[in-house]
Amino acid sequence: MMKVYKISKDKLKAYLSYLLNKGYSIYGPVKTTSGDVIFSKIEDPEHFVDEKSTNGPKSVVFPEREIIFRYREGKIIEEKSDERRILFGTRTCEIEGFRMLDDVLLKGKYKDISYERKRSNSIIVNFACTKACKYGFCTTFQGPKLKNGFSLQFIDIGDDYLVEAMNEELIVPEYFTEASEEDIKKAEENINNVYKEMEQLPIKDIEKKIKFNDEIWNKLGNYCINCGACNYSCPTCFCFDVYDVKIGNEILRIREWDSCLLEGFSRLAGFNNPRKDNASRLIQRFYHKLVYHKLNYGYYLCTGCGRCIEQCPVNIDIRDVIKYFSGGEL
Amino acid sequence: MMQVYTNEMLPKTVRILKICDETPDTKTFILENITKRIPKPGQFYMISVFGVGEFPVSFGSANENNLLITVKKVGQGTGALFELGENDIVGLRGPYGNGFPIEEFTGKNIVLIGGGIGIPPLRSVMEYISQHRNEFGYVQLLYGARSPKDIVYKDKLLKDWPKIIDVKLTVDVPDETWKGHVGVVTTLFDQIKNLDSIFLIVGPEIMMRYSVLELKKRGVKESQIYLSLERKMKCGIGICGHCNLGRFYVCKDGPVFRYDIIANERELFYG
Structure with missing residues (x-):
């Protein structure tokens, strides 16, 4: 049963200090000296900000680069990490992404053990958004608030946060008090504001409307510079590369995020490549998100976070693609 | 019964038992079949040359002790495999894929x-x-x-x-x-x-x-x-x-x- 509390904003940093002192590793959105908000390890509660980060928490459970094993003197030594951690201040679009990663990485015939270890050791403290972000379109999908998949969920209600607790693991009476009916109503209103502020995209049946044979792909292909920023910032992209590195007498097998927009992604030995041009690589990206994953899992591989739009240096915009194939102009 | 999952990305180390030339650019390698599993016709393995990388290879023949693969030298991975000799170690994962529905x-x-x-x-x-x-x-x-x-x-x-x-x-x-x-x-x-x-x-x-x-x-x-x-x-x-x-x-x-x-x-x- 979910319980509802509230916590005063004044007490938030003290609460974070309390958790740090308890020995938890805490990751969350941190403002850097350059002003960027980066999801990273929180060493000092003062660095925490209640803002959507540029990168999101994906790399905590699915690192950009990690060692699968070390090979030394004919022996394979597995790399294991089992740090118990709190992801504090995630956004709904990010944790919804985790749920999608779980389907691919944990629910098939084979499990991604490395991901599972980090995922199952991560306690989620989600912050539901109460304001529409600039590029986001989450209301087209799951919306700004999680229904489940968290330990605590914070919702801004002015001077306090309403706190939904799926379990009591992180509830400390010193910081949390009873929430009133009025607080709950205020939280609902604030969440509904996001629905009012955000444009809903015509996503319905997009998998039936989108077409391979369309000038849009060459047009976007002419802009794309294969930087891969869309994939790197995406909370649902999971493709990875595997390669070996020699360091001294040790060989490391590494896995690292890959990008379907890079020329080498599908290139075989002998320079055969089923995807030779930008247009076909963009088709792969958008079809994976809007068609293939829908066919295989029943939902679109997108949480409307808007990061791919924000990060794209040439303004390729998934919202435009969705609207275009639903009968709009480009 | 609860299924116990292992880290499928970890290869087994196996010895190359024998190498034969097939053509000027193609060799057959007979590997230890360390898991004793008999693959289905049409399945494949991931072969590692440690320090170079891993690539998929179909098997040609298998029994409880041996696994026969035949490889054409086309890129880095296969090139490195060609440098290895009998008794050298490679990594092996698999068999993977569906294979032919021969039944x-x-x-x-x-x-x-x-x-x-x-x-x-x-x-x-x-x-x-x-x-x-x-x-x-x-x-x-x-x-x-x-x-x-x-x-x-x-x-x-x-x-x-x-x-x-x-x-x-x-x-x-x-x-x-x-x-x-x-x-x-x-x-x-x-x-x-x-x-x-x-x-x-x-x-x-x-x-x-x-x-x-x-x-x-x-x-x-x-x-x-x-x-x-x-x-x-x-x-x-x-x-x-x-x-x-x-x-x-x-x-x-x-x-x-x-x-x-x-x-x-x-x-x-x-x-």
Whole structure:
């Protein structure tokens, strides 16, 4: 049963200090000296900000680069990490992404053990958004608030946060008090504001409307510079590369995020490549998100976070693609 | 029973027991079959050359002790494998993929069509057929190589298999020793005895494209045709995303596909 509390904003940093002192590793959105908000390890509660980060928490459970094993003197030594951690201040679009990663990485015939270890050791403290972000379109999908998949969920209600607790693991009476009916109503209103502020995209049946044979792909292909920023910032992209590195007498097998927009992604030995041009690589990206994953899992591989739009240096915009194939102009 | 999962990305270390030259650029490696598992015809393994990387390879033959793979030197991974000798160690994961649904072909006529280094998966099928010869009808194997010196598994193709099935060979470019058929593999198709057969095709994508085209011209249904595909693979277990063919993953949904299921995939028959 979910319980509802509230916590005063004044007490938030003290609460974070309390958790740090308890020995938890805490990751969350941190403002850097350059002003960027980066999801990273929180060493000092003062660095925490209640803002959507540029990168999101994906790399905590699915690192950009990690060692699968070390090979030394004919022996394979597995790399294991089992740090118990709190992801504090995630956004709904990010944790919804985790749920999608779980389907691919944990629910098939084979499990991604490395991901599972980090995922199952991560306690989620989600912050539901109460304001529409600039590029986001989450209301087209799951919306700004999680229904489940968290330990605590914070919702801004002015001077306090309403706190939904799926379990009591992180509830400390010193910081949390009873929430009133009025607080709950205020939280609902604030969440509904996001629905009012955000444009809903015509996503319905997009998998039936989108077409391979369309000038849009060459047009976007002419802009794309294969930087891969869309994939790197995406909370649902999971493709990875595997390669070996020699360091001294040790060989490391590494896995690292890959990008379907890079020329080498599908290139075989002998320079055969089923995807030779930008247009076909963009088709792969958008079809994976809007068609293939829908066919295989029943939902679109997108949480409307808007990061791919924000990060794209040439303004390729998934919202435009969705609207275009639903009968709009480009 | 609760399933215990292991880290599938960790290879087993196995010894290379024997290496033989097949052609100037192709070698056969016999590896320890350390797990004792017998793969299904058409399945594949991920082979590691430690320090260089990992790549998918179909097996040609297997028993409880040995695993036979045949590799053409085409890139970094295969190049590094060629540098290794007998008793050297490689990494092995698998078997992966679906393989040919060979039990479903019981009682049917079968035509195996191979091009170049596409022959090892067909060898794994041939091993099954030779052990269960009475369960199948008329079996033909049509194999095309670039030139006589590029023919892989010469002993099998010229001596062993003709004893139990009908084998037809062709080369694109003959030399002075070649007395057989000349032309691409589809020029053998007029010698196909039964068009009601199951057709198993393995070879370069362009060869498979024209084979399918020629078979369809002769009235063969798409559902009679099976292809074994090759794509870039980094995990082999359906998660790394490299081998996407439309909604399918070649590593877990394939590498063997009944043609009618993938006929409309736009990335099929690239090149």
